[in-house]
Amino acid sequence: MPRKTYTVQQIIIKLREIEILCGQGKTIAEAVRQSDITEQTYYRWRKQYGGMKTDDAKRLKELEKENTRLKRLVADLSLDNAILRDVNAKNF
Secondary structure, three states: OOOOOOOHHHHHHHHHHHHHHHHOOOOHHHHHHHOOOOHHHHHHHHHHHOOOOHHHHHHHHHHHHHHHHHHHHHHHHHHHHHHHHHHHHHHO
16 A cells, blocks of 8 residues: 655644544544544644644744754855865964
8 A cells, every 4th residue: 555645734723623533432543544644643743743733834834944054154155264264274
């Protein structure tokens, strides 16, 4: 069976569906099986995204992208700074 990748929004929706099914009296194992994921995946997702709303997930994704961009920028500037120091040290 091929592995399906879910977006954060899809994960949050699946977690809500499982909560609803459990509220209707089904066990977690039955609810997870009905949602076509494994129990291990459910617990991992619940640990990572439990209590999060879709708006929060979108904001988290935006912050992660911005953080990646800023880290790359700092790395580039640090490299430029090191090159300038090397060039400056050789001139004297």
